[in-house]
Amino acid sequence: MSHDEAPPTERAELAPETASRIRASIARQTLLTTLGVSVERLAPGYVELGLASRADLSQQHGFVHAGAITAIADSACGYAAYTGFPEDRDVLTVDFSMSLVAPAAHPEFVAAGRVIRSGRTLTICRGEVYGIAEDGERQLVALIQATMMAVTRMSGNA
Amino acid sequence: MSHDEAPPTERAELAPETASRIRASIARQTLLTTLGVSVERLAPGYVELGLASRADLSQQHGFVHAGAITAIADSACGYAAYTGFPEDRDVLTVDFSMSLVAPAAHPEFVAAGRVIRSGRTLTICRGEVYGIAEDGERQLVALIQATMMAVTRMSGNA
Amino acid sequence: MSHDEAPPTERAELAPETASRIRASIARQTLLTTLGVSVERLAPGYVELGLASRADLSQQHGFVHAGAITAIADSACGYAAYTGFPEDRDVLTVDFSMSLVAPAAHPEFVAAGRVIRSGRTLTICRGEVYGIAEDGERQLVALIQATMMAVTRMSGNA
């Protein structure tokens, strides 16, 4: 459909230390573990997270709940911002807007977050969540526009 | 602080059938059960949902994850809208904006959602999430502004 | 209707120097002059701006255009934030969400903006725009939720 919905085709590789730091930070986010979130792609300014539909993550019609869809959308944007931060900084979500454009009725989901503009303090991101059908076809289910902030890293964790 | 943050003092009672329908709908939202969400108050155009901090719901610093905070904020607004719908309608979130104003570092949370204006198709809501300290003091942690849609109820569920 | 829609009844007075600084800053915003915006109230963390309907400010049905409604909503929030800033700081809008809940078909409008939470860098505000009928009755026409940033004041202006 739109050029928004296509994943980037060419991206530089992320420095291995940055990738490790992000994977360690994601591992500490116990909600993401509870939801079964997987890391699908880490690139400079771009992160993809995966989520599988599960009986204990649904809303009242059996689709995946907007709270879970939001969790991966927000986290993909937050880590996309984080890829550009110096090592002593951590990321905090200031605010975001979600549009839920189709029911999350798919077996798998992927949330793509990318940096649109990064300043010293604030980084603006956009992201999309796609439902993936059994034949691999992607359908857009949600849009996010988010403002992230770089904060001094809290000691002992990221 | 602001008049936004005070819960309503006087509200009419919700019809028992409507309250039952909402409790049944919430019970079908398995993500809310997974997160441990409780119904704290149901009134016409106003709903409060509770959430307790838990080791498996955290972000990277041990605070409750924004995804869980969003799930209760969105759901409180959705059910607040739903209290005013005819019996054959169901509620769908169109979009929402979340502002995360303080770390969700409290043992308990309550999300209040209320109807600001309801039209035939769309209902506009606002809500707040408060962290509740051990001494019972409330602190605002998040704001939501949401657009909800009334849709024809899907057969067999709500 | 909701407790959101009532204007505050008791507010401390704003320091006269701060009020002067805000009036001078508003006077430099030539778009506000072009639109005919008036200052209705300045209090700590709370600002009201007025706008009169005019033939050259309409959308396609003759109602006041959402762009003009947004201009007063955003400015009321920005100056509400500004009332709490030190003298050497200026205010910048980071982002906002507007919900347009009723047609702006009234002869007069007032936008109320107020601070919900102020941090060192960011201040979160909410606001409402009301249409005022000829008999003085107010009707809610728009909601705003906004993130403002304190920045070092640019020399020679505010």
Next chain:
Amino acid sequence: MSHDEAPPTERAELAPETASRIRASIARQTLLTTLGVSVERLAPGYVELGLASRADLSQQHGFVHAGAITAIADSACGYAAYTGFPEDRDVLTVDFSMSLVAPAAHPEFVAAGRVIRSGRTLTICRGEVYGIAEDGERQLVALIQATMMAVTRMSGNA
């Protein structure tokens, strides 16, 4: 930078009657005339509007006011949605989120709005506003994510 920022390269032509209807509707939006807004491109699901910086459209630092930037962003999205509506429908903005990512310090601006997903009642759009330097270089200044509604056309106008 991002694939969001590139204008579409290939788009079908808009039916001449639809283009006429949109131009007539824009002409009735007197605020757009007051601001000096121009139609730069009309294509199915995609609209570009232009704005020139002017001394009477500024905020307190002489940059173009966010209210004017919002007016073209919202209108570009609204008309992008409108290109897909049947003849008897009109477009209404339900809500939108704006992120202001850089000062609007340029001599010219263009707002691009495009449809992301269109349903029977609601159409979700995204848009960007670019500042255009004297050498023609474009810089992103604002992002919008908007929800539009198709309503029955009001008699006698569009």
